[in-house]
Amino acid sequence: QVLLVQSGGEVKKPGSSVRVSCKTSGYPFTDYSLHWVRQAPGQGPEWMGYISPLKGNTNYAQNLQGRVTMTTDTSTDTVYMELGSLRPDDTAVYFCAREQWLVPKFDYWGQGTLVTVSS
Amino acid sequence: DIQMTQSPSSLSASVGDSVTIICRASQSISRSLNWYQQEPGKAPKLLIFSASSLHSGVPSRFSGGGSGTVFTLTITSLQPADFATYYCQQSFSYPRTFGQGTKVDI
Numbered sequence: 136q137v138l139l140v141q142s143g144g145e146v147k148k149p150g151s152s153v154r155v156s157c158k159t160s161g162y163p164f165t166d167y168s169l170h171w172v173r174q175a176p177g178q179g180p181e182w183m184g185y186i187s188p189l190k191g192n193t194n195y196a197q198n199l200q201g202r203v204t205m206t207t208d209t210s211t212d213t214v215y216m217e218l219g220s221l222r223p224d225d226t227a228v229y230f231c232a233r234e235q236w237l238v239p240k241f242d243y244w245g246q247g248t249l250v251t252v253s254s
Numbered sequence: 255d256i257q258m259t260q261s262p263s264s265l266s267a268s269v270g271d272s273v274t275i276i277c278r279a280s281q282s283i284s285r286s287l288n289w290y291q292q293e294p295g296k297a298p299k300l301l302i303f304s305a306s307s308l309h310s311g312v313p314s315r316f317s318g319g320g321s322g323t324v325f326t327l328t329i330t331s332l333q334p335a336d337f338a339t340y341y342c343q344q345s346f347s348y349p350r351t352f353g354q355g356t357k358v359d360i
Contacts (some may be wrong), residue, residue, distance in 0.1 A: 170350070179341060180298065182350040196349050229298055238286045238304060239345035243298035 137161040139231055139245035146251045152219040155248045157231030164212040165189040168234045170241065171205065171216045173227040181227075185234065186214060221252045256280050256344050260353035269356060272283055272330045275341035275356045286346035287325045292355075293338045301340075302327065319346045330359075 136213035142156040174206065185194035186205040193205050206216045213224040214231060229248045257280035267273050277287065285305035290298035300309045302318035305325055312352055316319045337360055342353040 158272075179354045180343075180352045182352070194348055234345075240300055240303035240309075240344070241284070241290070241298070242300050242303075242309065244299075247297055 136138040137233075137243045139243055139246065141229075141231060141245040141248045142248040146253065147221050149221055149223060149252055150252055151221050152217055153221060153250050154215055154217040155231075155250070156213055156215050157245050158211065158213045159233070160212060162233075164207075164209060166236075167234065169205075169207070169214040169231050170232050170234055171203075172230045172232055172241070173199070174230070174247075175224070178227075180230075183216070183229075188212075188214070217252075223248075223252050226250065228254045256283060256351050258342055258351050258353040260340075260342055260356050262356060263354065264357040264359065266360065267332055268360065269332055269334060271332045272328065273332065273340075274329075275287060275327045275340055275354050275358075277320075277325045277327070279344055279346075282322045283344045283346035283351055286344055287318075287320070287322045288343045288345055289316075289327045290341045290343065291336075291338050292341065296339055298341060325357075329358075339356060 139162045140158045147153050165188045168185045169188050171183040172180045174180050186193045188207045202219050206215045231245040259278045261276050287305045289302040292298040306318045317328050319326045339355045339357045341355050
């Protein structure tokens with residue numbers, strides 16, 4: 136059974152950083168890329184970037200370059216997303232999702248992590 | 255970036271109705287188009303991939319079509335569980351982009 140389980144909600148001050156984890160299980164960790172998608176209240180999903188657990192390479196959304204870092208821990212099959220210099224408009228639910236290489240689609244998602252940025 | 259535009263942004267329907275949602279891409283994406291259903295407070299669920307392939311476990315009342323720049327999601331015989339928001343997403347290139355969503359309500 137494929138599972139992506141995310142860490143719990145966070146409340147952060149503007150200018151600080153947040154790290155969200157996504158622990159995977161039920162499939163070969165290195166066979167899929169792991170993506171992060173966020174959704175601000177009442178808005179559609181926004182793709183943030185991905186990491187390849189196999190090679191460790193990343194691809195980030197241009198508007199987040201310099202603020203976002205995605206990493207993996209292959210010993211625990213966990214991916215991490217760290218977002219720095221937080222602003223109130225970073226308030227959103229953050230999802231991890233896996234994507235198959237051959238036929239790209241987000242077929243399994245984490246449950247979501249609410250990050251609230253407020254002074 | 256490839257822009258994805260859905261229409262309508264919302265629609266009202268009744269149980270048993272059939273509805274069609276349209277998704278347009280700002281450039282050709284071949285058949286690299288996925289559809290998701292999202293209920294409030296939950297993660298999106300994959301319904302259709304590669305424009306017309308039904309994801310495992312998804313009821314056959316959902317169907318997708320199209321290629322190039324225009325795609326459709328059709329739900330026949332709406333069930334109570336189908337009242338949700340639907341998003342298209344292109345997997346043709348990076349950055350991955352989503353439509354703004356279509357809310358289907360009663």
